[in-house]
Amino acid sequence: MAGAFPSIAHLRAEFRPFLSEYKSSILAWGSGILGTVLWIASSVLTSTPVAVSAAGMYVVPAVGYYLAYRPFGIQIDLTPIATVEGEKEPDKVAESRGEAILRSGECELRGGVTISERLDDFALQFDVPDDIRVELRDIPCAEQEYDPEKNILWADNVSVYRFSIVLLVYSDEHVEGQTYEYPLKIRDGEGGKPVQSIDLVTR
Amino acid sequence: MGSSSLRRTRITGNGQQFRELSDLSTNGFSLSDVDERTVSGLCDNYPFNGQSAYSGVIEYSEDAMWGGGRDIELEFEFRDQSNLFILDTEVDLPSVESVIQKLNTLSPDDVKIYRSLTVHRERLWDFLNNADKIIELTLIGDQGTEISFEELDSELHEPELEIEQYPIESATVVFSYEGEQILTRYTDGTLSVQSDVSEATEYLVQLFERDVIGDSGD
Numbered sequence: 001m002a003g004a005f006p007s008i009a010h011l012r013a014e015f016r017p018f019l020s021e022y023k024s025s026i027l028a029w030g031s032g033i034l035g036t037v038l039w040i041a042s043s044v045l046t047s048t049p050v051a052v053s054a055a056g057m058y059v060v061p062a063v064g065y066y067l068a069y070r071p072f073g074i075q076i077d078l079t080p081i082a083t084v085e086g087e088k089e090p091d092k093v094a095e096s097r098g099e100a101i102l103r104s105g106e107c108e109l110r111g112g113v114t115i116s117e118r119l120d121d122f123a124l125q126f127d128v129p130d131d132i133r134v135e136l137r138d139i140p141c142a143e144q145e146y147d148p149e150k151n152i153l154w155a156d157n158v159s160v161y162r163f164s165i166v167l168l169v170y171s172d173e174h175v176e177g178q179t180y181e182y183p184l185k186i187r188d189g190e191g192g193k194p195v196q197s198i199d200l201v202t203r
Numbered sequence: 204m205g206s207s208s209l210r211r212t213r214i215t216g217n218g219q220q221f222r223e224l225s226d227l228s229t230n231g232f233s234l235s236d237v238d239e240r241t242v243s244g245l246c247d248n249y250p251f252n253g254q255s256a257y258s259g260v261i262e263y264s265e266d267a268m269w270g271g272g273r274d275i276e277l278e279f280e281f282r283d284q285s286n287l288f289i290l291d292t293e294v295d296l297p298s299v300e301s302v303i304q305k306l307n308t309l310s311p312d313d314v315k316i317y318r319s320l321t322v323h324r325e326r327l328w329d330f331l332n333n334a335d336k337i338i339e340l341t342l343i344g345d346q347g348t349e350i351s352f353e354e355l356d357s358e359l360h361e362p363e364l365e366i367e368q369y370p371i372e373s374a375t376v377v378f379s380y381e382g383e384q385i386l387t388r389y390t391d392g393t394l395s396v397q398s399d400v401s402e403a404t405e406y407l408v409q410l411f412e413r414d415v416i417g418d419s420g421d
Contacts, residue, residue, distance in 0.1 A: 079347040088372075090347045110347035110370075135319045137392040138370060142325055142419075148317060149213060166343060166370045168318055168392065172304050 017073040017116050022065050031061040073116030074124070076186055076196040078167070081108040094201075100184070102202045106170035109184075109198070113140075115161045123154035124195070125187040126167060132182045132200060137166035152190055169200055179203055207404050208299050209394045209411065210288040211320050212281060215313040231264040232305055242282065245406045250417035254284035261290075263302055277302060285412045288316050319392030322415045328367045330414045331389065334376035342369040380406040 022028050038054035041047075080100035082091040088108070094100055100107045115122050126134045128151075136153060139146045140163040144155040153165075169184060180202045185194040228234055237259040244252040258280040266272045275298055278291040290299055303316050310316075331337065340352040349372050373390040383403040388395050394411060398404045 081347060088349065110343055112345065133318075135317055135392070136321050137319050138322055138324045138327060140324055140368070140370070142323060146321055148211070148321055160368075163368065164343065164345070164370050166392075170318065172307055 014073045014116070014118075016118060018066055021069075022062060025065065027061050027065055031057050073119050074122060074188060074195050075114040076111065076124075078109045078111035078165075078196065078198060080198075081110055097199075098197070099199045099201050100169065102169065102171060102200055104176075105172075105202065106168065107200065109167040109169065110164070112162065112164050115158060117161050119158055119161075121154070121156045121158060123152055123189045123192075125190050125192065126151040126153075127185045127187050127194075128169065128200070129182050131173070131180075132169060132171050132184075134167055134169045134184065137168060140165060150190060171202060177203075205397065205399060205404075206292055207396045207408070208290045208292065209320065209396070209408065210290070210303065211317045212286050212288045213313075213315045213317070214281070214283075214286070229309065232309070233262045235260040235262075242409075244409060245402065246409045246413060249409050249413055251282065251284045251409075251412055254282055257281045257283070261302060261306075263298075263305070265298055265301065275302070282412075285416050287408070287412065287416070289408065320394060320415075321392065323419070324370065325367050326415045326419065327371065327389070330411060331371070331374050331376050333410075333414070334378050334387065336377040338375040338377065340374045341372040342366075343372050344369065378407055378410070 035054050035057035038050055038057055042051035042054055078095075078100075080091045080094045081088050082094070082101065082103065083089075090110075091101065100109055113124070126136065128134045134151055135148070136146055136151070139153070141155070141160045143157060143159060144153055146153050167184075182200040182202075184198045184200050186196040187194050237257045240256050240258070242251060242254050242256050258278060261277045261279055263275045263277065264272055265275055275292075277299075280289045280291075281287070282289075290302065292299055300318070303318070307316055331340075337352070342350045342352075342355070344350045350369075355366065371389060373388070375386070375388045378385045378387055380400075380403040383398060383400045385403050385407045386397040387407060388397070396404050396407045398407070
């Protein structure tokens, strides 16, 4: 199971998705131009400190971007479901706000998970505060396992890179008419960095 | 027709914990003393032969929105190897949910009854496919919308996905046991079994334990 600290294999798997995202960022453009200017200046001035600064200008923003926005290689899209006149329908309004409304103390979320084909293993933790409970409806693939106590879905030898999930979030002690917000964080491994966050709102 | 609703539990230690649940009785919610029996297999290759089942009765006063309310009596059973919690009821599903919610609130932290069975999707598919008759089947499509079995051929936009890769929203199927029809419904991640013959219900629960919960041998 992948833990909070990524393994070398995990880092390698993240590299390509990270690179393709980083290359299209403004930060990469800016640091690239500045780094090139410094590099040319270092050869004109034959100055080692400037050359080191030029190298740092390439590397430091890339490392910073990775640490700030990791993990790369796992994408999760979830849509909250509302029951309208007895029919379950996607709640696009709440989704656009990054929210899910817990009506009568509960809400269903449906969606898909896409894993980078370079990942050999993954672990996703569905993390909510103590007042809220979250359950995965079913285990999507034969190769995956699920720990209902820690709410972790994982696979050690990934062969299915895209699958659907259904989550049920609910409160056992909800009070009608009171508004609370709780975060649902889907983490990369137990206690890892959130891949996706959704505000659960009770009404 | 009686209905049995199946849930998954987490109980540390063994089912003796359920014996202590009778101490949890409060105003409007009481549990009888718990009996213990040994489950013997009705179906072939039953993997939980000899497991202990702890059963009792819950009496519950359900409040109504506009006064009154009603008293509900439910038989429950916990199986200590398959970790299934089964509520036998004549009432509708919302009452079952409120009973489970109440049980979870009253129980110590190491006893938990989950809302969803959370079983492997393809094993659930295989179990439902083995039914004698499929009455209704609704799947959840890519965009979170529901697709009925009839719409599948015309609406599936991504033929690379096998049908078994879609989550099941609901399914109603019929099994039979010694001439008795057993109506079985999977919805919202739980399974309910309807039959007037308790042996037929037991048979279906054992099929589910064997084909979906038990070690797949992979």
